Amino acid sequence: MNNARNRIANSDLFQKVEKIPRSIKEDRYACTTIIDPGLVWLDGKGSRIIVLDKGQRRSLIDSSAGVSTKNLGYGNERIKKVIRQVLLKQKDVFGYPHHDMENDYALDLAWVLSELTPIKAEREVVFANSGTEGIEATIKLCCNARAKSSGQSRRRKDFIACYGAFHGRTLGALSLTCSKPVQRENYPVNAFTNYHIHFPAKHPFFVYDDWGDIQYVDYTPNEYIEEVKRACRKGKIDIDSVNAVVFELIQGEGGVNVASREALQDLVGFFKSHGIYIVIDEIQTGLGRTGKLFAFEHFNIDPDVVVLSKSLAHGFPFSAVIYDSKLGWTEKGQQSSTFSGSPLGSAIALEVLSQLLSQNLPQRAYDLGERVLGPALRTMAQDYSEVIHNVRGMGLMHGIEFWNPHTRKPARLFRNEVILQARKRGVLFLDAGISAIRITPPLTIDSNGEGQHKRGNELGAIIDVLTESIRATRRKMKRIQ
Ligand SMILES: Cc1ncc(COP(=O)(O)O)c(C=O)c1O
Secondary structure (H helix, E strand, O other): OHHHHHHHOOOOOHHHHHHHHHHHHHHOOOOOOOOOOEEEEEEEEEEEEEEOOOOEEEEEEEOHHHHHHOOOOOEEEEEEEHHHHHHHHHHHOOOOOOHHHHHHHHHHHHHHHHHHOOOOOEEEEEEEEOOHHHHHHHHHHHHHHHHHOOHHHHHHEEEEEEOOOOOOHHHHHHHOOOOOOHHOOOOOOOOEEEEEEOOOOOEEEEEEOOOOOEEEEOOHHHHHHHHHHHHOOOOOOOOOHHEEEEEEEEOOOOOEEEEHHHHHHHHHHHHHHHOEEEEEEEOOOOOOOOOOOOHHHOOOOOEEEEEOHHHHHHOOOEEEEEEEHHOOOOOOOOOOOOOOOOOHHHHHHHHHHHHHHHHHHHHHHHHHHHHHHHHHHHHHHHHHHOOOOEEEOOOOOOEEEEEEOOOOOOHHHHHHHHHHHHOOEEEOOEHHHHHHHEEEOOOOOOOOOOOOOOOHHHHHHHHHHHHHHHHHHHOOOOOOO
């Protein structure tokens, strides 16, 4: 150890580290979630990401927009300018924890977000540093709101979320997450009493249940609410103890499952009639992706709390919780974090919101989803009905789920091979759920805006490469699995 410290002092450690092969660092020293160690991130521009792919420099279209963080695309010049300006302005106090001191960027952003979020009540905003921390702050907000209330409301301590939901990995958020067994196994997921109900999807889909078994869900809209009411009658859910219910309206990680407007409204109406807070996790769906600034605007519901992260600060670790101010904290120190509401994150978020609105990007996402991506994927589903279960999505957030229609089982290996084939052909796809692929490109993606797609434009290329990759996988795999 002392030797190592001396070497740092002599700075020869940095020369040494460069000489250690990347694969050794990856295998021996770093715990990462990297699936493919052959791929190394270098740079990006627009919808393209530049990578080293097994040592070779390549430019790939990133159909996931950096897991939905780059709604404005890579290398956005105005964001780079804002970053430079904030760093210069901060002079030597860069990185100073700002949570005990006001900074104008955070105050301006709180005002802008509360103006833009169509919760009917008066709004207030609290900042955090990541999606999961935004969810943690939300859980605490709801707990505190109950603690300062009286009567039955005060006793409400439990939370409800959906199967297939992803709300984060810290222990409170993980108690709500129920997407993949590996994310929960071996961890305490009872930070509070929590129930999972079926996500009120408007289409059939595959999902893991409490035991990690795969279920096929194919409900009519009213079956969701009936199931919840039955669970309450049978005492499986103690509805009088429920504090809040948390929904993603399009489950991203869970498989791009889209809520049915009717089923969702029934559930929200039922929970509200019991005095339960409605929380909407817009961490992935938020900020224009679905064709509106907030996905919940499609569903005519009035949430109490909305959580944003990912694209809010263009991938800079940052999140914001916007809530009915009646729920809000009353004492200083009840909620805080060293870096939350950082000047840099807040300034980037202000720039992101300004570009989204001035360029009308939510409408563009809506148009491209309705006119190009959705129709093309539905045609693909018809053409390859022997492997595609269904297509679902809104705006520039679509998913395509693979299955074997004969066994009626999800085709996970087939999906994985499609992703590999697509990468060879120049497009990065991200998986979702058990056997789906998600398509969430930057809202600025190059497109000729028509159903006719040619390789000349990037959205068209995503569609073409997906088709070719399904065809190639079909040729390669004898059995669909
Ligand atoms: C809907 C949703 N909620 C919460 C999270 C957690 O965010 P983070 O990874 O920043 O903690 C994610 C991340 O993928 C997400 O998609």
